[in-house]
Amino acid sequence: EEQRLLLLHSxxxxxxxxxxxxxxxTAGFRADASILKSTVHRVxxxxxxxxxxxxxxxxxxxxASHNKVTDNxxxxxxxSGGMLTQEWEPFADQLASAQxxxxxxxxxxxxxxxxxxxxxGVQSAGILLGRDTRPSGESLLEAAKQxxxxxxxxxxxxxxxxxxxxxxWMVRARNKGMKATEPAYFEQISSSFRCLVDLIPNxxxxxxxxxxxxxxxxxxxxGEKLEVLKSMLTSLVIEVRNTGKGGGLLNDGVGADYVQKExxxxxxxxxxxxxxxxxxxxxxxxxxxxxxxxTSSSRKIDLxxxxxxxxxxxxxxxxxLSILTKEGTEKLDNSYxxxxxxxxxxxxxxxxxxxxxxxxxxxxxTPTGVKHLHEKAAQFDIGIYFEANGHGTILxxxxxxxWLEARNNELGLxxxxxxxxxxxxxxxxxxxxxxQAVGDALSCLLLVEVxxxxxxxxxxxxxELYQDLPSRQLKVKVVDRTAVATANAETVAxxxxxxxxxxxxxxxxxxxxRCFIRPSGTEDVIRVYAEASTQEAADSLAGSVAKxxx
Ligand code: 16G
Ligand code: ZN
Numbered sequence: 235e236e237q238r239l240l241l242l243h244s245x246x247x248x249x250x251x252x253x254x255x256x257x258x259x260t261a262g263f264r265a266d267a268s269i270l271k272s273t274v275h276r277v278x279x280x281x282x283x284x285x286x287x288x289x290x291x292x293x294x295x296x297x298a299s300h301n302k303v304t305d306n307x308x309x310x311x312x313x314s315g316g317m318l319t320q321e322w323e324p325f326a327d328q329l330a331s332a333q334x335x336x337x338x339x340x341x342x343x344x345x346x347x348x349x350x351x352x353x354x355g356v357q358s359a360g361i362l363l364g365r366d367t368r369p370s371g372e373s374l375l376e377a378a379k380q381x382x383x384x385x386x387x388x389x390x391x392x393x394x395x396x397x398x399x400x401x402x403w404m405v406r407a408r409n410k411g412m413k414a415t416e417p418a419y420f421e422q423i424s425s426s427f428r429c430l431v432d433l434i435p436n437x438x439x440x441x442x443x444x445x446x447x448x449x450x451x452x453x454x455x456x457g458e459k460l461e462v463l464k465s466m467l468t469s470l471v472i473e474v475r476n477t478g479k480g481g482g483l484l485n486d487g488v489g490a491d492y493v494q495k496e497x498x499x500x501x502x503x504x505x506x507x508x509x510x511x512x513x514x515x516x517x518x519x520x521x522x523x524x525x526x527x528x529t530s531s532s533r534k535i536d537l538x539x540x541x542x543x544x545x546x547x548x549x550x551x552x553x554x555l556s557i558l559t560k561e562g563t564e565k566l567d568n569s570y571x572x573x574x575x576x577x578x579x580x581x582x583x584x585x586x587x588x589x590x591x592x593x594x595x596x597x598x599x600t601p602t603g604v605k606h607l608h609e610k611a612a613q614f615d616i617g618i619y620f621e622a623n624g625h626g627t628i629l630x631x632x633x634x635x636x637w638l639e640a641r642n643n644e645l646g647l648x649x650x651x652x653x654x655x656x657x658x659x660x661x662x663x664x665x666x667x668x669x670q671a672v673g674d675a676l677s678c679l680l681l682v683e684v685x686x687x688x689x690x691x692x693x694x695x696x697x698e699l700y701q702d703l704p705s706r707q708l709k710v711k712v713v714d715r716t717a718v719a720t721a722n723a724e725t726v727a728x729x730x731x732x733x734x735x736x737x738x739x740x741x742x743x744x745x746x747x748r749c750f751i752r753p754s755g756t757e758d759v760i761r762v763y764a765e766a767s768t769q770e771a772a773d774s775l776a777g778s779v780a781k782x783x784x
Contacts, residue, residue, distance in 0.1 A: 262309025278381025315406025
């Protein structure tokens with residue numbers, strides 16, 4: 235009864251705005267910040283229930299990532315450090331759209347019963363809270379706290395301004411009984427980076443490679459965190475621009491999303507930067523793309539996107555694995571050949587997929603959205619996933635990692651300092667450097683940098699792994715985006731009837747043509763993606779398919 239009154243009282247303080255229907259999409263709830271308060275309050279309650287149900291710590295992040303500064307959003311981090319389980323998403327939707335405190339309360343009561351959540355005031359719940367640098371974040375975080383405190387036994391721990399991946403990392407660490415603080419995060423990624431630097435072969439160590447990278451922080455949280463991290467590194471110089479401190483507007487003409495979609499120079503970069511290795515983070519630092527300025531006369535950049543980061547990572551991992559298991563070298567006990575898998579979405583440039591397959595890698599496709607890629611990658615001993623937009627990571631299975639630890643110890647005794655042992659150590663270091671919970675621009679940046687140093691590669695050499703096929707993305711505003719349904723990892727539209735045949739007929743007119751449509755998970759639009767052998771052809775294919783959709 236006390237619990238009932240508490241919830242009723244608390245939710246009566248947060249009215250949902252009339253006529254807005256939000257849904258827990260690909261990346262949680264996202265909207266203009268001014269209409270989000272009641273939603274965030276309710277998500278606070280939901281997070282507390284999730285923690286009670288799982289008897290573990292969960293996270294709640296307030297961010298709208300690469301979207302404009304006046305937007306905001308909220309999402310829950312599950313105990314594993316991953317996204318909220320998909321089974322709870324429909325309930326999140328129902329909660330968000332309850333129109334009265336009473337309706338809200340009865341939804342909760344029903345759900346608590348159905349899910350057998352121990353809402354008795356005896357069990358405790360723990361929720362880690364984080365937010366990005368958006369001005370609306372502070373008051374939304376307050377709403378989340380009030381939601382949490384209306385569940386008996388629930389305790390919120392406010393961690394302040396964090397990148398999204400930092401919060402995911404901390405939730406995971408906490409539930410593994412590890413230290414879950416920001417210093418612990420920086421310590422782990424900087425020390426594993428230093429290990430990888432120490433293991434760079436002598437031949438490339440002495441090559442005169444430029445060890446400076448210039449990073450566009452999107453005027454968000456990533457830049458300020460990178461300033462802390464960079465002071466803990468050796469052999470790498472990071473120059474951060476668009477840190478948010480210089481008055482620049484978050485994600486406005488800056489950041490990974492802008493750079494990847496527009497393929498033009500972001501604010502804060504100029505002709506003096508021609509030839510430098512540059513990178514862009516997005517607003518909450520869970521995406522990373524690289525670029526360079528080819529000439530001082532044009533605004534166009536040479537983009538090195540998520541697909542190419544994926545290719546670089548996959549190449550490096552595959553090399554280290556083959557050194558580790560080389561025949562004829564130190565024969566020790568039972569070998570455990572890691573199953574290595576690479577996960578992409580339909581947005582991956584076709585040239586990247588060809589390249590990966592030709593390199594002997596197993597490539598698998600999933601629908602767009604981190605939760606799909608992550609889930610697939612977790613089925614491998616080493617699963618590498620990336621979206622073209624720059625979100626991705628490398629997952630290592632517990633069982634393979636413990637084999638690798640043991641193997642490394644054996645090698646340490648039998649052939650200390652051998653090539654095999656170095657490979658084992660490198661792979662172990664990668665597993666500590668790269669975020670195991672979610673894609674993390676900061677740890678990916680360090681891994682890219684150390685691999686380039688290891689190989690003695692410039693950004694140009696890296697970019698030449700393969701040549702991107704020209705592509706074009708368009709969006710079409712529609713009345714009802716759910717009219718389009720897709721299958722086969724979004725490569726085929728199964729409704730409305732006949733539309734795929736029309737797309738196929740159009741695509742067949744273009745050499746190397748490839749085209750698909752899908753309903754956006756974050757906006758009221760249908761997205762069109764087209765690829766072909768020339769830019770004109772890709773533009774024209776996208777244009778005519780957009781007309782079919784319209
Ligand atoms: C979200 C997803 C991202 C995906 C994008 C697609 C997460 C954390 N983020 O930002 O992975 O690429 O949505 O947006 O899952 P769309 O559905 O509007 O094209
Ligand atoms: Zn993001």
